[in-house]
Amino acid sequence: LVISNSEWQTLESKLVQRAELLNFILKDLYGERKLIKHGLVPAEIIFANKNFIRQCNQITYKTSKHLLTYAADLARGPDGNMWVVNDKTGAPSGMGYALENRMTIGRTVPDLYDGLHVKRLSNFFDEYKKFLHNCSPRKTDDPLIVILTPGPLNETYFEHAYLANYLGYPLVQGSDLVTRMGFVWLKSLRGLKQVDVIIRRVDDAYCDPLELKNDSKLGVAGLLNVQRQGNVAVVNPVGTTILENPALLPFLPNISKAILGKDLALHQVASWWCGQPKELSYVLENLHKLVVRVFDDSSEIYLGHKLSRAQLEFLREKIKHRPYAYVGQEMVSFSTSPTFSKDKIEPRNTLWRTFAIADEDGYKVMPGGLVRVAPQNETECISNQSGSGSKDVWILTSADDIQSKTSN
Numbered sequence: 001l002v003i004s005n006s007e008w009q010t011l012e013s014k015l016v017q018r019a020e021l022l023n024f025i026l027k028d029l030y031g032e033r034k035l036i037k038h039g040l041v042p043a044e045i046i047f048a049n050k051n052f053i054r055q056c057n058q059i060t061y062k063t064s065k066h067l068l069t070y071a072a073d074l075a076r077g078p079d080g081n082m083w084v085v086n087d088k089t090g091a092p093s094g095m096g097y098a099l100e101n102r103m104t105i106g107r108t109v110p111d112l113y114d115g116l117h118v119k120r121l122s123n124f125f126d127e128y129k130k131f132l133h134n135c136s137p138r139k140t141d142d143p144l145i146v147i148l149t150p151g152p153l154n155e156t157y158f159e160h161a162y163l164a165n166y167l168g169y170p171l172v173q174g175s176d177l178v179t180r181m182g183f184v185w186l187k188s189l190r191g192l193k194q195v196d197v198i199i200r201r202v203d204d205a206y207c208d209p210l211e212l213k214n215d216s217k218l219g220v221a222g223l224l225n226v227q228r229q230g231n232v233a234v235v236n237p238v239g240t241t242i243l244e245n246p247a248l249l250p251f252l253p254n255i256s257k258a259i260l261g262k263d264l265a266l267h268q269v270a271s272w273w274c275g276q277p278k279e280l281s282y283v284l285e286n287l288h289k290l291v292v293r294v295f296d297d298s299s300e301i302y303l304g305h306k307l308s309r310a311q312l313e314f315l316r317e318k319i320k321h322r323p324y325a326y327v328g329q330e331m332v333s334f335s336t337s338p339t340f341s342k343d344k345i346e347p348r349n350t351l352w353r354t355f356a357i358a359d360e361d362g363y364k365v366m367p368g369g370l371v372r373v374a375p376q377n378e379t380e381c382i383s384n385q386s387g388s389g390s391k392d393v394w395i396l397t398s399a400d401d402i403q404s405k406t407s408n
Helices: 005-029 095-108 110-115 122-135 157-167 223-229 240-244 246-259 277-285 309-321 399-407
Strands: 069-076 082-088 145-148 177-180 183-188 191-195 197-200 233-235 271-273 290-294 297-303 326-330 336-341 344-359 362-365 370-373 389-392
Touching: 005 069, 005 082, 005 240, 005 246, 005 344, 005 362, 082 240, 082 344, 095 110, 095 157, 095 344, 095 370, 095 389, 122 157, 122 197, 122 233, 122 344, 122 362, 145 157, 177 191, 177 223, 183 223, 246 271, 246 326, 271 277, 277 309, 277 326, 336 370, 336 389
Parallel strands: 145 197, 197 233
Antiparallel strands: 069 082, 069 344, 177 183, 183 191, 271 326, 290 297, 290 326, 336 344, 344 362, 344 370, 370 389
């Protein structure tokens, strides 16, 4: 997927604005909750949501940002602009796949890659390592940074191992870590080693069997208490998945105006939260042509135009029973991308995920990312589970940058 430098510069600033806004919301929801008090966010979409981790209430962090990494799923809308389809804030995957794609393409078609002067990803990953180093609560030249994975049975385990190898960090499971005296330690043949930063790839609820899901074997007992004391940096902190809540989308434009004093720059899909009578009525009347999502389960999605009359009626009753838990969204026809398959080029639906990391001044965005490609022409829901393929994203370098590199 090729993106011009001029389009990228505009998109980059919009992604930074969105990340800043979500970071403010995250701080507020686990802090003073002024957004709820002032009516900018309905209490139901937060307190009734299983992704709101009450044990994280009032936790303060030593980092300037609470949302440390952010990923946005983008697609080109009917107006030619990139639209946000999903916000990923818990433990977003794909960064390692993007890196692998770039390295593979660089080896297989190096002449094409070099000739187009594509922005490189190595600088972003250098910044990523620097960012993780700065996250360490213990000021040391060599903090211990680990990647916490659910294990080999996880569908994205390859990526965890790939990133660990590329970055040079230990890949650990919950049983490799232990909490003692308010700190997290890594078990080793030479004894316990203090862990400073944990790159979390385990879902929120499974991170700490002591305070959260008590039958979880994926997390570390006592992790939340160490996070609470500020003795370990978790990237992203437990509790950040609440921002993936699609019921927040209808309220983001007003929050942006109230907090940032600006309109929300990045386009997003029109959404109606069913917890309001007018919006509920609209969704129920137009169920056959909307996409319906559950506010705390990203895997439960209903495409109205593909449901039978009986299925629509069943869904209608489910929404009436728990209206606050459902969001109706416009069914947008996003643009396709040419894909070579079985000796011919076909149009396929695509979803571009790009990433941002926090720093003292704001956020830095990966100049590229991972594009997931629908496995068939008619496939509308794109995910790893559906067997989607992938593409590399090439952000073209500007003419001025090329001239500067040549002269140097």
